Amino acid sequence: MRRGRDRYLEGLEAYRVGGAVRDSRLGWPVKDTDWVVVGATPEEMQRRGFRPVGRDFPVFLHPETHEEYALARTERKSGHGYTGFVVHASPEVTLEEDLARRDLTINAMAETPDGRLVDPYGGLEDLEARVLRHVSPAFVEDPLRVLRTARFLARYAGLGFTIADETLALMRELAESGELTHLVAERVWTETEKALGEPGPAVYFRALDDCGALAVLLPELARDAKMLEAALARLDCLPEGLAGDECWRWARLVEHLDHEARDAMADRLRLPRAYRDLARQAALTRWLRDQPGPGPAAVHEWLDGIDAWRRGERVAPLLALVELEVPRLAETLGRAWRAVAQLSPRILVEEGFKGGALGTELARRRRAIIVQVLDQDARSDA
Numbered sequence: 001m002r003r004g005r006d007r008y009l010e011g012l013e014a015y016r017v018g019g020a021v022r023d024s025r026l027g028w029p030v031k032d033t034d035w036v037v038v039g040a041t042p043e044e045m046q047r048r049g050f051r052p053v054g055r056d057f058p059v060f061l062h063p064e065t066h067e068e069y070a071l072a073r074t075e076r077k078s079g080h081g082y083t084g085f086v087v088h089a090s091p092e093v094t095l096e097e098d099l100a101r102r103d104l105t106i107n108a109m110a111e112t113p114d115g116r117l118v119d120p121y122g123g124l125e126d127l128e129a130r131v132l133r134h135v136s137p138a139f140v141e142d143p144l145r146v147l148r149t150a151r152f153l154a155r156y157a158g159l160g161f162t163i164a165d166e167t168l169a170l171m172r173e174l175a176e177s178g179e180l181t182h183l184v185a186e187r188v189w190t191e192t193e194k195a196l197g198e199p200g201p202a203v204y205f206r207a208l209d210d211c212g213a214l215a216v217l218l219p220e221l222a223r224d225a226k227m228l229e230a231a232l233a234r235l236d237c238l239p240e241g242l243a244g245d246e247c248w249r250w251a252r253l254v255e256h257l258d259h260e261a262r263d264a265m266a267d268r269l270r271l272p273r274a275y276r277d278l279a280r281q282a283a284l285t286r287w288l289r290d291q292p293g294p295g296p297a298a299v300h301e302w303l304d305g306i307d308a309w310r311r312g313e314r315v316a317p318l319l320a321l322v323e324l325e326v327p328r329l330a331e332t333l334g335r336a337w338r339a340v341a342q343l344s345p346r347i348l349v350e351e352g353f354k355g356g357a358l359g360t361e362l363a364r365r366r367r368a369i370i371v372q373v374l375d376q377d378a379r380s381d382a
């Protein structure tokens, strides 16, 4: 977007950078625009009315557009993890130096307010050749970049992007060095959740597997190559309405794992409740699908397990999932659920049941209804 004169920027050397420059050239929707300012001090920014927001480095919000303006800076690694960086921001830091600290060449382009491209590291050429390539060997200073690169691949995979061999080699190096283990759970999950929302989420996990990072970060998934391939194929196998949903995609990815492995992974990544719950329900639904028959006890256990009684809204989407693989079973389960849902505990209370006896009788009658529906279905099959 071209803007007219901006009095706050007058006399300031400011460049649009990062995602906005990349995405506008790719014809991808631009989410937000970040800026780099060269040759200014924090005091000058504040004098101009910019509001300081950076904790770790000097970043300011434009008084009107509220876009982020960061003072040009260099970063050097000084230890493990996210905090192990020495940031140097001063009016002497050049635009080229600021761009050099960035992860990928396509993320290291800048643009003047009037649209002139500054591209010292060949970002445009890589963008046109659809290559994700690191800017410099300093790529390895931030292990999160392994995940970021995989995520960008997942986003742009449909455009034909690949990871440059040399970059993949650095990603491998990071996976082998143990540096990835220094990433805190929140950062790993934030990237992973973003990747789950990208057009090609399977590509993210495959790229992490290719460089050995999956075995470090999500060993439960990486353990068995065939299982992993099946899980990745399932990721995008979702009923309409659920397709593209991060939480459902995650559930599909992990539904084949036993609950110890699922819980271990969820604890390690500090997964939000919704992700844990849905993964458990999807796993239970898969279990039901694989039961012989399945018989009334299994159907009942499934309804109990997904807490259908209190959370009836869970049933339909899970049935839609079954329908993708075993439509006939989904139909039977749907009938059983509709029949059993009509039995209101209130009726039993009115009949005089209470306490434990109420629970026992409710379960008995529910089971009887399920038996009846399954019998009817079996007879109409015969």
Ligand SMILES: Nc1ccn([C@@H]2O[C@H](COP(=O)(O)OP(=O)(O)OP(=O)(O)O)[C@@H](O)[C@H]2O)c(=O)n1
Residues within 6 Å of the ligand: 017, 018, 019, 020, 031, 034, 101, 102, 103, 104, 107, 108, 142, 144, 145, 148
């Ligand atoms: N670990 C990181 C994080 C960020 N950056 C740089 O900071 C810019 C902004 O980062 P961010 O907002 O996370 O990503 P975007 O590139 O804007 O992408 P997205 O569309 O995902 O927001 C990136 O373009 C990149 O130049 C980096 O080099 N290394």
